[in-house]
Amino acid sequence: DTGVSQDPRHKITKRGQNVTFRCDPISEHNRLYWYRQTLGQGPEFLTYFQNEAQLEKSRLLSDRFSAERPKGSFSTLEIQRTEQGDSAMYLCASRPPTRDTWVGELFFGEGSRLTVL
Amino acid sequence: AQTVTQSQPEMSVQEAETVTLSCTYDTSESDYYLFWYKQPPSRQMILVIRQEAYKQQNATENRFSVNFQKAAKSFSLKISDSQLGDAAMYFCAYRRGYDMRFGAGTRLTVKP
Numbered sequence: 001d002t003g004v005s006q007d008p009r010h011k012i013t014k015r016g017q018n019v020t021f022r023c024d025p026i027s028e029h030n031r032l033y034w035y036r037q038t039l040g041q042g043p044e045f046l047t048y049f050q051n052e053a054q055l056e057k058s059r060l061l062s063d064r065f066s067a068e069r070p071k072g073s074f075s076t077l078e079i080q081r082t083e084q085g086d087s088a089m090y091l092c093a094s095r096p097p098t099r100d101t102w103v104g105e106l107f108f109g110e111g112s113r114l115t116v117l
Numbered sequence: 118a119q120t121v122t123q124s125q126p127e128m129s130v131q132e133a134e135t136v137t138l139s140c141t142y143d144t145s146e147s148d149y150y151l152f153w154y155k156q157p158p159s160r161q162m163i164l165v166i167r168q169e170a171y172k173q174q175n176a177t178e179n180r181f182s183v184n185f186q187k188a189a190k191s192f193s194l195k196i197s198d199s200q201l202g203d204a205a206m207y208f209c210a211y212r213r214g215y216d217m218r219f220g221a222g223t224r225l226t227v228k229p
Contacts, residue, residue: 004161031215042121042208042219043162056215091162104150104169106217108162 002026004109006092012115013082020078021112025094032075033106034067035091043091049075082116089113121211123220130199131228137184138194138223140209147171149213151185153194156206156222165207168192199227 005024013019025032030051035043046065048056051072060066064082069075079086090113093106121142130136142151153165168176168185176183180197196203204227209220 033215033217040126040221042210042221045216045218048215103164104167104212105152105164106212108154110159110161 004092004094004107006090006109006112008112009110010113010115012117014117015082015084017082018078018080019082019114020076021090021092021114023075023077023092023094023109025074025092026096026107029094029096029107030072031095031097032069033093033095034075034077035093036061037089037091037111039088046077079114082114084116087114087116121209121218121220123209123223125223126221127224127226129226129228130196130203132199132201134199135195135197136199136225138196138207138209138225140192140194140220142190142192142209142211144190144211144213146213149211151183151192152210152212152217153181153183153192154208154210154219155203156208158205162208166194196225201227201229203227 032049034046049069089111
């Protein structure tokens with residue numbers, strides 16, 4: 001079990017540039033979540049996939065944010081025309097299908113830290 | 118909307134002592150999960166303990182236990198015999214369906 005993997009771990013970009021983050025969930029986890037965490041705050045939900053279907057995206061922060069999970073495995077989160085306010089940690093989490101052994105938790109990656117200059 | 122409040126931005130405890138972290142939440146639902154996650158510096162969040170709302174018995178995991186008061190919408194975490202490795206940010210979280218919401222966190226310092 002290699003855990004949830006996120007890439008890159010750190011990204012520094014200039015305002016106005018586009019950035020893309022990748023998340024590889026734990027194998028066999030069919031649900032995948034993106035969160036944003038700003039300094040001094042808890043994670044804030046952005047979007048959610050079940051397999052390749054994006055079931056909730058109304059809480060993406062603006063139309064500059066988009067996410068995909070084309071084959072139901074890895075996912076990407078793209079931020080277009082970055083702004084300084086986008087600087088944050090972007091966390092990915094996954095969970096398995098509901099079954100008796102699952103205790104309700106999400107499994108988090110280490111996050112991708114974005115700094116917009 | 119469901120909200121989670123952690124009223125203690127920072128807490129400190131002496132090694133081997135006991136500390137309690139507070140969490141309150143707001144919901145109109147009766148079926149949900151509550152969690153405490155630990156986030157060490159520059160590391161991923163890991164689950165410490167979880168509680169299903171329909172269970173009256175408080176969850177316990179080794180040195181970690183919760184005091185779940187459903188009517189008061191309170192979910193505190195007690196850490197017994199604190200260890201240096203317990204130093205981290207602790208987040209209380211509420212989940213119903215896909216929606217997991219977090220408090221702002223409590224930074225726990227453990228003094229040797």
